[in-house]
Amino acid sequence: MVSSQPFLHPDRCFSPEPTQREAARRLYALVADLPLICPHGHVDPRLFADPEYAFGSPAELFIIPDHYIFRMLYSQGIPLEALGVPRRDGGPVERDHRRIWQIFAEHYHLFRGTPTGYWLRDELANVFGIQEPLTPQNAQAIYDAIDARLRTPAYRPRALYDRFNIEVLCTTDPATSQLEHHQEIRASGWHGRILPTFRPDGVINIDAPGWLQQIAALSEVSGVDVGDYRSYIAALEQRRAFFKQMGAVATDHAALSAYTEQLSSTEAEAIFQRARRGAASADDAARFTAHMLMEMARMSVEDGLVMQLHIGSLRNHNADLYERFGPDMGADIPVASEFTRNLRPLLNRFGSHPNFTLILFNLDESTYSRELAPLAGHYPAVKLGPPWWFFDSLNGMRRFFDAVMETAGVYNTAGFNDDTRAYPSIPARHDLWRRAAADWVAGLLVRHLIDEADAQAMVRALAYDLAKNAYRLQ
Template identity: 65%
Template structure:
């Protein structure tokens, strides 16, 4: 690494200032730095890889327009989403000059100082584009040209980058009604990249989801089962899960505001389902049905072996004006206070000791780490705690996670890392931050005489690679 690179992106970044701990961390890091990437949960579009000639577009399309981590920060400082080229639902005017969008981004790049977004972007700039200086308004256009030239080069396309990134497995997140045509095209192409779907039924399971009734019609079409009542609804979901599993899926994914689980009778569930079909369901109906369906999804996972993931605690689309003009997932999702002990008791009492069942819990409420999640994972064999998620996918978030969970749950009841991103080029940088944060924490245990160096090496390998592979039951993971 050159002197300019070292100043821009130091070799010892993220490691604590204590000299002994830093030396141990660097030694551990060199052992795990080049391990393959296991990416068991994320939101990269499979169509990127199904077309061997796919490209990423302009630098603004690559870094800014699709990334709510980027544009939410600028929006918070008064930059309109229209000025950043984010498409409007009504097709209204937004900035089309991608150089202007990039200039705005560069002039506001200082806003990201100290954030994980800054670290991810700096590493992407350096590793993918050879940039060794901070982005500013003054050098914006020169850097735009440098990135644009690289984006247009033949080797800079999704499939070659997948191989360059040393990704062993990449899982996408796909609606229950998805035909998985891109996954099928990938399977038929002969390309060796391992990309697998993940079954996400939120749009048909959560009655309050936008367009729920239309999604039920689509579920009927893709499953060839007329979903006219609750019993046929369950049959259709089971059919779709079997299809996803046949296409290589290892897991399901579920989002809910709360972790509430409860079993309804078939009669109660069908009554709610019928009211929803008529458009007469209430908020209470929706909450009870989601709680019941989490139980049903756990039952199905115990039967078909798909790992069940639950992401809890986000109030989606808090800014109603942004949601109305630009749609969902535009940087206005805000964490909620969440609890788990009572809420998960029905599910864990039914399936928590079933050896066929595996549950990974993610939360946006850090206060639950030591109070609830660590004790639960430290008892129920089926439960694993997912890595710091979303707002806490950061150095501080990771340090807090390790400090609050491991003493009670143990490291091996955690799920390793997943990048959970739509931004495919950021995946290596996200994993690198996790690997550095992990070994820095482990090095602190060595420095204080809590674990031996041999223990530390095993723990570092587990956090970087082994835990994720074992949690999601990928082949040869044990």
């Protein structure tokens, strides 16, 4: 039986209440076609360095690299080997990409009601022209349709950049990267604006696997012989200057806790040397990361790079999966967070500095109204990033709007970023945010808390202006 409803309903995400729905439609129409500002994400810059880059098979595009997809399948007992995810030891995994796609189709129902399911439906329809649900029966026909499109020039990453109406896209790059792909993009003369982001976690977190190797790499790429804390700081400053020269506007930092502490140079040197000897304790690692967040803030004041801080993910929770497949396998789990006390040293020193912007991301929703909104509503430097990771969803966005906007105000938030590796899903993610924002603003409008002019300005800010301004992308 063929449904009379469109595959993607034009009123999706809007309130069923008629007056609010009509206002949401009107507001959404104002922002639906604005360019996409993508100031934080994990798309590989290699996609844009080669004009002829091709994505590979549908399984390589949708399933094998995407932990949003395979973590759900894994939760239902499907081994990652069956989904073609490469093992660390080079052990056997499924090589038949059609078989991988069939498994995906047979379990596609698992994504019902999830943001991943919403993104997939939108992506399949609007990017690949698939106007029917994926099922076990039509799986191979849909595979063939996607595969055929991926072989055409219209589905090269640079062509999609234009089709998606992306104005700027920022990648996330290790501090030790020489940004060779960004250099190739620049040298090619292509008009796309792809900017790097400085991510120093590998050289800052002294308990990270391979930290000593990362320090050796830092020495090599910076030209600074890193043998003590002073030269370590000099090398980091050199790398930030290089990233900024290559167009970077921001840094990105991940930490389990928002704890910050200013160590003396003597204390920092002692911990750094213990780490070099492999003798640093867990307490050393926590204090050194806390201190280096202070140092990163200081450097941001000096060089103007926006500082992003992602808090509250306990990485690689599944030890067996980490041993077999490595990091980023869908086993990063949120923990409770505290910001008011932990960030006080950093904000007391830098929170009112006119050259500093700190964008906070968090996986503990209970802190939104209690801590984060009041902090953003007071300190000039603080902006709140959008709902992140597990909360990048319609309900997560609604909870965020309700929890923070009354206290922080719309203009102390940083708009939206897609934070994804899955490049073709970017338009779907932005569209969801724009629909959620339009519906939330419409709710204020129909309750007569704001007027039409306010509503139009707010929905545009949320869709476009806030991100552009927060990341200094003018």
